[in-house]
Amino acid sequence: MTINFSSGFAKNFQDTKQAEIRATVSALCVAAKRISHICARGPLENGLGDITGGANSDGDAQKALDVRSDEIVTAALETAPVAYYASEEQDDILTLDVNKPLAVASDPLDGSSNIDTNVSIGTIFSIYSACKDAKSSFFRVGSEQICGGFFVYGPQTTLVITAGDGTDTYVLDPDTGDFELAISNMKIISASTEYAINASNHKHWDASIRAYIEDCLAGVSGPLAAQYNMRWVGSLVADANRILSRGGVFMYPSDNRAGYQEGRLRLLYEANPVAFVIEQAGGVATDGTRRVLDMPLTALHQRVPLVFGSKTPVRTIEKYHLRSKNI
Ligand code: F6P
Ligand code: MN
Numbered sequence: 001m002t003i004n005f006s007s008g009f010a011k012n013f014q015d016t017k018q019a020e021i022r023a024t025v026s027a028l029c030v031a032a033k034r035i036s037h038i039c040a041r042g043p044l045e046n047g048l049g050d051i052t053g054g055a056n057s058d059g060d061a062q063k064a065l066d067v068r069s070d071e072i073v074t075a076a077l078e079t080a081p082v083a084y085y086a087s088e089e090q091d092d093i094l095t096l097d098v099n100k101p102l103a104v105a106s107d108p109l110d111g112s113s114n115i116d117t118n119v120s121i122g123t124i125f126s127i128y129s130a131c132k133d134a135k136s137s138f139f140r141v142g143s144e145q146i147c148g149g150f151f152v153y154g155p156q157t158t159l160v161i162t163a164g165d166g167t168d169t170y171v172l173d174p175d176t177g178d179f180e181l182a183i184s185n186m187k188i189i190s191a192s193t194e195y196a197i198n199a200s201n202h203k204h205w206d207a208s209i210r211a212y213i214e215d216c217l218a219g220v221s222g223p224l225a226a227q228y229n230m231r232w233v234g235s236l237v238a239d240a241n242r243i244l245s246r247g248g249v250f251m252y253p254s255d256n257r258a259g260y261q262e263g264r265l266r267l268l269y270e271a272n273p274v275a276f277v278i279e280q281a282g283g284v285a286t287d288g289t290r291r292v293l294d295m296p297l298t299a300l301h302q303r304v305p306l307v308f309g310s311k312t313p314v315r316t317i318e319k320y321h322l323r324s325k326n327i
Helices: 015-045 064-077 112-117 134-138 199-204 207-217 236-246 267-280 311-324
Strands: 051-055 061-063 082-087 102-110 121-129 147-153 157-162 167-172 179-183 194-196 249-252 284-286 306-309
Touching: 015 064, 015 102, 015 121, 015 147, 015 157, 015 167, 051 064, 061 064, 064 082, 064 102, 064 112, 064 121, 082 134, 082 267, 102 112, 102 134, 102 267, 112 121, 121 134, 121 236, 121 267, 147 236, 147 267, 157 236, 157 267, 167 267, 194 236, 199 207, 207 311, 236 249, 236 267, 236 306, 249 311, 267 284, 267 306, 284 311, 306 311
Parallel strands: 082 102, 194 249
Antiparallel strands: 051 061, 102 121, 121 147, 147 157, 157 167, 167 179, 249 306, 284 306
């Protein structure tokens, strides 16, 4: 046993599909336990944050833990009912066994810049039913995910997950080695005055994001009439986890740096699974104006501007976007 599923987990699926989803999540839990163990040893493992000399599909320098995590996730999925695996760390989709029913996309190690800093990092995943071939299994809209979520390797190792009937958090119990249900049916508060953005990119943002952040900074006497607070961990999983716990809004908008015209984050294995758990917890996830889960994937490693979290600020940011485009 690696995870003690809540009795209702994946209850919307028929028995066979539910068993396949559970087997795949269990395999991912095995991988996460290994990665969590390596993270906990940190500098004792020697060189987890070292640049390997390779680059992933997006040109980001790969670090040793990125590569190890991808190997661990691949090995775990080989034991699961998974036909295809799409990874941030691989240019192309891996075919594991065409006769299996599911397809998994993953960012095996999210938050690579925090590897050597003892700050939370994680593994993100998204599960689909496999289609007739590798490409069509992933080139679709995120609303077709059957399960999505992420692990956080932090003070606790946690799993935040949805199979389309609410968002739950499991905690890896260090005493038993199993993931135990800790918080079921999470709900994100709808109003919040906490935002997350890498403010060092201010000069590269478009007018709408600049206007919104400037109005947040203006505080109680500004147009938003509230004192705002800012947090930016620099690991998507950690910022998403905080927003699930106490609300807020995350923004990684497009900006005018080379390579950032569509933002930084990837649709398939970052934005889609995060959007799925956020929506299932009552939050909203957009690219500024459009729902993330409605966006067709047109390139495996496609980027997307990402705004998600509490409903009120996400909708307010949408208004800033529409206003700046005079819509
Ligand atoms: O995976 C990309 C990522 O590391 C996210 O985890 C994080 O939210 C973001 O990039 C950090 O970006 P930046 O380095 O610009 O702060
Ligand atoms: Mn990532």
